[in-house]
Amino acid sequence: MSGCQDGVQPRDLAEQVARRSYGKLVAFLAARTRDLSAAEDALSEAFAAALANWPRTGCPQNPEAWLMTVARRKFLDASRSQQREVGSEDLEDTAEAIEAAVDSADIPDRRLGLMFACAHPAIDRAIRAPLMLQAILGLDATRIASAFLISPATMSQRLVRAKQKIRQAGIPLEIPERSELSTRLDTVLDAIYAAFAEGWIDAAGTDVARRDLAEEAIYLGRVIVALLTDEPEALGLLALMLHAEARRSARRNREGDYIPLAQQDPALWNAQIIAEAESLLHRAGAMKVVGRYQLEAAIQSAHAARAIVGRSDWAAIVELYDALLAISGSPVAAVNRSLAIAELYGPQRALEQLDSVANDPRLVEYQPYWAARADLLARINAREESRSAYSIAIGLERDPSVRRFLEQSQKLVDG
Amino acid sequence: MQYLLTIYAEEAGFQRMTKEQQQQGMAAYMAYTEALKQAGAYVGSNRLQPIATATTVRTTDGKTQVLDGPYADSKEQLGGYFLIDAPDLDAALSWAARCPGSQHGVIEVRPIWSM
Numbered sequence: 296m297s298g299c300q301d302g303v304q305p306r307d308l309a310e311q312v313a314r315r316s317y318g319k320l321v322a323f324l325a326a327r328t329r330d331l332s333a334a335e336d337a338l339s340e341a342f343a344a345a346l347a348n349w350p351r352t353g354c355p356q357n358p359e360a361w362l363m364t365v366a367r368r369k370f371l372d373a374s375r376s377q378q379r380e381v382g383s384e385d386l387e388d389t390a391e392a393i394e395a396a397v398d399s400a401d402i403p404d405r406r407l408g409l410m411f412a413c414a415h416p417a418i419d420r421a422i423r424a425p426l427m428l429q430a431i432l433g434l435d436a437t438r439i440a441s442a443f444l445i446s447p448a449t450m451s452q453r454l455v456r457a458k459q460k461i462r463q464a465g466i467p468l469e470i471p472e473r474s475e476l477s478t479r480l481d482t483v484l485d486a487i488y489a490a491f492a493e494g495w496i497d498a499a500g501t502d503v504a505r506r507d508l509a510e511e512a513i514y515l516g517r518v519i520v521a522l523l524t525d526e527p528e529a530l531g532l533l534a535l536m537l538h539a540e541a542r543r544s545a546r547r548n549r550e551g552d553y554i555p556l557a558q559q560d561p562a563l564w565n566a567q568i569i570a571e572a573e574s575l576l577h578r579a580g581a582m583k584v585v586g587r588y589q590l591e592a593a594i595q596s597a598h599a600a601r602a603i604v605g606r607s608d609w610a611a612i613v614e615l616y617d618a619l620l621a622i623s624g625s626p627v628a629a630v631n632r633s634l635a636i637a638e639l640y641g642p643q644r645a646l647e648q649l650d651s652v653a654n655d656p657r658l659v660e661y662q663p664y665w666a667a668r669a670d671l672l673a674r675i676n677a678r679e680e681s682r683s684a685y686s687i688a689i690g691l692e693r694d695p696s697v698r699r700f701l702e703q704s705q706k707l708v709d710g
Numbered sequence: 711m712q713y714l715l716t717i718y719a720e721e722a723g724f725q726r727m728t729k730e731q732q733q734q735g736m737a738a739y740m741a742y743t744e745a746l747k748q749a750g751a752y753v754g755s756n757r758l759q760p761i762a763t764a765t766t767v768r769t770t771d772g773k774t775q776v777l778d779g780p781y782a783d784s785k786e787q788l789g790g791y792f793l794i795d796a797p798d799l800d801a802a803l804s805w806a807a808r809c810p811g812s813q814h815g816v817i818e819v820r821p822i823w824s825m
Contacts, residue, residue, distance in 0.1 A: 415799075417799060417803075463821055464799050464820075464821050465711045465713075465796075465797075465798045465799045465802070465821055466798065466799045466800075467797075467798035467799065467800050469798075469800075471800065475800075
């Protein structure tokens, strides 16, 4: 790392370091005391100090170490003055550890431990993804709140409460033991995927907070894969997110209209990202432990095959959904499976499949279920039923361009 | 850190057991206590008398009200506790999972407020 020569502005440098090192610095500061709020406060003061000082003094040779030194001082001062429930021994240990790390100019990467704390089973499931986005990436509560459709006040209150729980209940900022690793990793991956899914809803990318969220989730996925190299599900999740990302620009036309996967132009898919996803999935497959995310990524991979061979491999897709259903029992998988069935065996059989999960209460408010139903009904000429299923789907959709797409499809039923 | 592991279980369950099952149950708790002591995690523990023996006291506006029965009338009752010393929540949770109470009831794990 170097200082701000070559015309790099102090503000840009601070932003670069924040982007690269924020989570690392928070994780390191909070590792022993588990006091995330204090670590975040100290770090934000350090960044403020950097912005005030660097333009005057020039950029430091090692900005990360500079920030850590300042953050450390603020952190220890605050901890002492507020007499947080931290043993003084812990504080001294922290002080020494930070000293050593700053001296060696090599701050250990504890982000993974922090992620495991954020997604700990003792933390409310709904706040795990927001907590991770804030602790690792430094996103502010307002931005996270708008992406998760929660008021900023409520979001920041929940974040504060979760951080308090980490500190007071003694949730360790550590990678769990081998015997627990895979179950605990699932909760981390689920939280990352939840962040991605929230970001994905606005595929048009008109809502910057949302689009960024999908990118941030991919970044978290990359961190996991870099630090935990032999976990097939982590590779599977990253592959899954990348497959979706690769199709981003094909999901909307120039007018901003929604284009469903089946009608997308494969030439618009990003071949480079697809190749990366494929190679991750290949690596995961070699480990011979199948899981939810690998299966979902494999399904996306079978869709991506259309870019090369001209059509999706529906037989493979149905088989993959069978496996996914067997391990997850998810009604969402059942809905998607029925659409693949329609491609292979026609809409009648697909509807029968869909009927078998129709009573699942989780589907009542699930827009894609109603859209799938409406589409299949239209294909067997059950117009009345199709129109009413479309109406429900339209009523449940919050993305205007998808709503427009559904409205047009509904009109075509009569056509 | 210290954690209080409180055991909530259906009290009647114990009474329904045969004498032999009851002895096995007691032995399991003894073994668990011994394991905690061996690991240096044991701070204290107690088993409570049945809820029929419970009395609740509340003072409002200077007037003390004494009521027969437990505070919360629920399906599962507070039957006892272990106070343990553990480095973090994960360690406390793994002790809670080993507690025989987790098989016939629920263990609530809470950190002690350190002064």
